[in-house]
Amino acid sequence: MTPSPSRMTALKRELTAALAPDRVLDDPAQRHVYGYDASVYRGLDAAIVAVPETTAEVSAVVRLARAAGVPVIARGAGTGINGGVLPAKEAVVLALSRMNQVHRVDPANRLAVVGPGVINQDLKAHLNALGFGMTYVPDPGSQVVSTLGGNVGNNAGGMHCLKYGVTANHVLGLEVVLPDGSVVELGGGPVGRPGADLTGFFVGSEGTLGIMTRVTVRILPLQEQVVTQLALFPSVAAAARTVSGIMAAGILPAALEMLDQKMMRLVDKHIHVGYPEHAGAALIIEMDGLRDGMDSDLRRVREVCEANGALSLQTAETEAEAGKLWLSRRAAYPAMARVSPTVYVMDCTVPRNRMAEAIEGIIGICDVLGLEVVTVAHAGDGNLHPLIPFDQHDPESRGKALRAHHQIMELCVGMGGSITGEHGVGVEKQEDMALMYDDHALNVMRLPKRALDPDDLLNPRKIFPKRFFDTPGGTL
Amino acid sequence: MTLSPVEHLRSLLGTKGVQDAPQVLDAHALGGVRPAVVVQPSLPEHVTGVLALAAQQGWGVIPWGGGFQQGCGNIPARYTVALRLTGLASVLDHDADNLTLTAQAGLTLAAANQTLARNHQRLCLGPPTAPNTLGGLLSAAPVNPRRLVQGDVRDQVLALCVALPDGTLVRYGRKVIKNVAGYDMNRLFVGSRGLLGVVVEATFKLFALPDEEGAILGAFADLDAAVTCASAFYGSRLLPASLFLVDSRAAGTVYGSLQRTVPGKSPHAWHLLAAFEGRAATLRRQLSEGEHLMRNHGAQTVSPGSGLPPALGEALSAPEGGLPADVPYLKLRIGLLPVALSSVLRDLESTPTLRDAVRCVDYGAGQVLLSLPVHPADTESLAALISQWRKRLAADRGFLVVERVPDFLRNALSAWGDLEGEASLMRLFKQQFDPCQVLSPGRYLENPA
Numbered sequence: 001m002t003p004s005p006s007r008m009t010a011l012k013r014e015l016t017a018a019l020a021p022d023r024v025l026d027d028p029a030q031r032h033v034y035g036y037d038a039s040v041y042r043g044l045d046a047a048i049v050a051v052p053e054t055t056a057e058v059s060a061v062v063r064l065a066r067a068a069g070v071p072v073i074a075r076g077a078g079t080g081i082n083g084g085v086l087p088a089k090e091a092v093v094l095a096l097s098r099m100n101q102v103h104r105v106d107p108a109n110r111l112a113v114v115g116p117g118v119i120n121q122d123l124k125a126h127l128n129a130l131g132f133g134m135t136y137v138p139d140p141g142s143q144v145v146s147t148l149g150g151n152v153g154n155n156a157g158g159m160h161c162l163k164y165g166v167t168a169n170h171v172l173g174l175e176v177v178l179p180d181g182s183v184v185e186l187g188g189g190p191v192g193r194p195g196a197d198l199t200g201f202f203v204g205s206e207g208t209l210g211i212m213t214r215v216t217v218r219i220l221p222l223q224e225q226v227v228t229q230l231a232l233f234p235s236v237a238a239a240a241r242t243v244s245g246i247m248a249a250g251i252l253p254a255a256l257e258m259l260d261q262k263m264m265r266l267v268d269k270h271i272h273v274g275y276p277e278h279a280g281a282a283l284i285i286e287m288d289g290l291r292d293g294m295d296s297d298l299r300r301v302r303e304v305c306e307a308n309g310a311l312s313l314q315t316a317e318t319e320a321e322a323g324k325l326w327l328s329r330r331a332a333y334p335a336m337a338r339v340s341p342t343v344y345v346m347d348c349t350v351p352r353n354r355m356a357e358a359i360e361g362i363i364g365i366c367d368v369l370g371l372e373v374v375t376v377a378h379a380g381d382g383n384l385h386p387l388i389p390f391d392q393h394d395p396e397s398r399g400k401a402l403r404a405h406h407q408i409m410e411l412c413v414g415m416g417g418s419i420t421g422e423h424g425v426g427v428e429k430q431e432d433m434a435l436m437y438d439d440h441a442l443n444v445m446r447l448p449k450r451a452l453d454p455d456d457l458l459n460p461r462k463i464f465p466k467r468f469f470d471t472p473g474g475t476l
Numbered sequence: 477m478t479l480s481p482v483e484h485l486r487s488l489l490g491t492k493g494v495q496d497a498p499q500v501l502d503a504h505a506l507g508g509v510r511p512a513v514v515v516q517p518s519l520p521e522h523v524t525g526v527l528a529l530a531a532q533q534g535w536g537v538i539p540w541g542g543g544f545q546q547g548c549g550n551i552p553a554r555y556t557v558a559l560r561l562t563g564l565a566s567v568l569d570h571d572a573d574n575l576t577l578t579a580q581a582g583l584t585l586a587a588a589n590q591t592l593a594r595n596h597q598r599l600c601l602g603p604p605t606a607p608n609t610l611g612g613l614l615s616a617a618p619v620n621p622r623r624l625v626q627g628d629v630r631d632q633v634l635a636l637c638v639a640l641p642d643g644t645l646v647r648y649g650r651k652v653i654k655n656v657a658g659y660d661m662n663r664l665f666v667g668s669r670g671l672l673g674v675v676v677e678a679t680f681k682l683f684a685l686p687d688e689e690g691a692i693l694g695a696f697a698d699l700d701a702a703v704t705c706a707s708a709f710y711g712s713r714l715l716p717a718s719l720f721l722v723d724s725r726a727a728g729t730v731y732g733s734l735q736r737t738v739p740g741k742s743p744h745a746w747h748l749l750a751a752f753e754g755r756a757a758t759l760r761r762q763l764s765e766g767e768h769l770m771r772n773h774g775a776q777t778v779s780p781g782s783g784l785p786p787a788l789g790e791a792l793s794a795p796e797g798g799l800p801a802d803v804p805y806l807k808l809r810i811g812l813l814p815v816a817l818s819s820v821l822r823d824l825e826s827t828p829t830l831r832d833a834v835r836c837v838d839y840g841a842g843q844v845l846l847s848l849p850v851h852p853a854d855t856e857s858l859a860a861l862i863s864q865w866r867k868r869l870a871a872d873r874g875f876l877v878v879e880r881v882p883d884f885l886r887n888a889l890s891a892w893g894d895l896e897g898e899a900s901l902m903r904l905f906k907q908q909f910d911p912c913q914v915l916s917p918g919r920y921l922e923n924p925a
Binding site: 109110186209223297351420432441444450451 | 571572596618623627630631644647650654659661663664666686711760761762812873899902907909920
């Protein structure tokens with residue numbers, strides 16, 4: 001039920017008293033902005049935008065909104081591509097950007113405690129400036145703007161997940177405001193806490209179970225040596241075989257990133273890398289660890305590349321050269337901007353040894369629909385990002401892109417993969433959840449939500465297929 | 477006519493795999509309470525059948541693997557069925573290309589690793605030759621002794637098939653590294669001691685076997701010197717797979733497994749074990765620098781070893797590690813941040829009740845394992861001591877878990893203690909998943925003391 005205008009006015013008054021007048025926004029233009037994120041979707045305008053600075057303020061907003069029966073949606077930088085922070089109902093949007101303090105850095109215990117509004121890259125810069133030789137590893141593509149709160153909410157990945165894992169593997173503890181406004185601390189100290197891993201469970205819950213107000217992250221020593229290589233192959237299949245071959249040789253690179261031929265050409269136009277015309281795929285390989293033993297790993301990598309018909313293998317000799325090699329991967333999204341004003345960035349996974357087959361299948365789906373597609377991949381994880389240029393304002397083009405997305409998800413799940421690798425579900429994939437799980441598994445997955453938030457007031461109508469929310473009682 | 481649990485279960489599963497012989501029931505007793513029946517299903521559907529029947533009949537069911545983790549927990553509030561998973565012990569799929577293994581819960585880690593070794597791969601949930609079942613390891617989620625390079629049990633689980641207390645089966649995750657869509661349900665099932673569901677099948681991420689393994693063991697005059705050296709390792713660029721400290725009582729087992737005798741006889745001595753693995757050149761460098769590091773921090777002797785000693789597990793779990801045989805003992809696990817180790821260990825050392833404890837520390841994980849002989853007369857003082865320690869540790873988010881407890885102490889010492897908000901959340905979830913309290917009723921979330 002939509003709260004009455006008078007209830008909303010009263011709530012705004014209460015929120016203003018609890019926070020401060022300049023931290024409760026209700027100007028239509030300001031509220032309108034919060035109906036967007038980086039996805040191809042569009043939400044309702046925020047009913048009210050609240051900008052808390054402390055856990056107590058977050059708790060107060062949640063309590064007041066709950067008393068008024070108004071949903072609350074926590075939001076970081078809005079760089080998510082699944083529509084997860086878009087209001088699906090009239091809601092208070094909690095902009096957590098001012099909770100951006102690094103509360104504590106504790107190198108001896110290898111941890112840091114940060115606010116949810118801290119930008120990923122800023123935390124790395126902060127750690128770097130302290131000079132302990134330690135860093136926070138997860139590096140989603142959006143790291144220059146995305147916040148830790150958003151990264152945690154979506155269990156973000158990045159280029160170095162192959163060796164170091166996704167965000168969940170780097171979160172040691174959370175302070176969470178629950179849907180009733182109470183505050184709970186999960187983990188936060190040593191590992192091995194008895195019972196279920198509630199910290200890990202809340203990571204990736206997309207703000208539907210609680211609002212994270214403090215995050216304890218693992219920080220790790222910088223590696224003694226990092227070697228970056230670029231290998232070119234005649235085809236995606238050859239590059240994909242190389243990925244499996246490297247892993248089978250007992251080597252665990254820090255990163256294994258792949259670009260298909262179309263992507264390489266676009267990147268070349270954008271930053272003039274000078275890729276040869278006949279190269280069908282590029283693989284960026286990053287190895288890290290101690291200097292001793294690195295040579296033997298690099299030798300093995302070269303052997304695997306050559307055995308799979310590599311056209312070339314270039315090794316960066318300096319940090320600047322390494323940066324240049326990485327640029328060809330990091331320039332992928334900017335390069336797409338030259339092609340189309342709107343690009344649908346998709347996210348799915350398949351078993352590593354089925355990547356080439358999956359990419360073929362994706363091209364086939366797009367051909368039938370008359371769409372272009374280029375693919376970049378966190379190849380070591382089997383995590384594909386098909387990028388489809390389309391016109392957001394042309395219903396036909398948009399419809400085709402959405403159809404392609406669904407068919408690509410079907411393809412990946414059919415190959416034993418997942419509908420999301422590192423970007424979450426949000427609204428984009430809520431119907432695709434049925435590809436992964438039957439109604440019973442989804443009902444069981446909803447049990448914790450029903451226990452904590454029976455009225456679906458925290459980030460409502462997300463993650464699960466809409467029919468669950470439209471059914472009285474919420475169980476199918 | 478009312479059927480007994482044995483009759484009910486025999487009509488469901490047949491006579492094979494349903495046992496009620498007194499010696500079998502005795503072997504599955506917990507805290508002096510025997511189950512009415514022990515069942516060992518050979519199909520996942522049998523597990524769900526047993527649970528559905530239990531929910532209908534109001535029975536309490538306690539899942540069993542190899543039984544290694546049953547030494548802790550309160551006396552069950554209800555205990556009708558001991559559900560042994562050891563009949564489900566097959567490898568279902570070893571995908572060597574993608575480095576994944578799918579296996580049933582009753583398979584032992586040792587058996588899994590035997591299969592995997594043919595492809596030069598391994599599963600790292602604990603000591604590789606551990607006789608524990610995969611289900612038991614998933615249920616207890618012990619800290620992996622090689623966690624510094626391989627992470628913990630939870631980090632290696634890709635997918636689970638779980639029998640729920642209502643007798644239905646659910647599957648979450650996929651055979652891919654990034655496998656989560658929606659809530660990461662596997663995080664709830666792993667480590668929750670079967671309170672929410674019984675894992676019948678799991679898919680794990682695998683690692684290649686290292687080319688070589690090696691270790692060094694340094695003997696230090698006292699605790700402070702050993703801890704300072706461990707901290708230097710932790711802060712260096714060396715990449716030990718394991719970093720353990722053991723006291724003089726546990727040292728015999730560790731040195732013995734390296735076919736060496738403990739250097740010196742000082743009861744105050746502490747020993748630091750640093751284990752490494754990887755390429756030959758990486759290993760050589762680490763062993764050499766590690767030895768320098770130990771000597772620079774005052775190690776009196778540095779002994780080489782071939783890797784993480786298989787007997788380390790025994791050193792951690794008395795009585796094999798130095799306690800007198802046939803004496804009831806208590807095993808405690810304290811979790812704390814590494815920088816707090818020194819002061820906590822010192823205070824433990826000066827606590828009279830813990831004077832005879834055998835101590836072993838996983839420095840990288842911040843875990844202190846204490847094994848100590850106990851007597852019924854100690855009950856009150858131990859309960860008070862543990863409660864006091866829990867309060868102290870909680871201030872820095874530390875904890876104390878009772879890992880193994882003699883029956884006479886079971887309900888005097890709660891297994892997990894008060895985990896503040898986390899325990900409330902676990903209870904809330906337990907109520908949702910298991911409203912009839914079928915699985916392990918009263919064993920972990922309640923505080924009978």
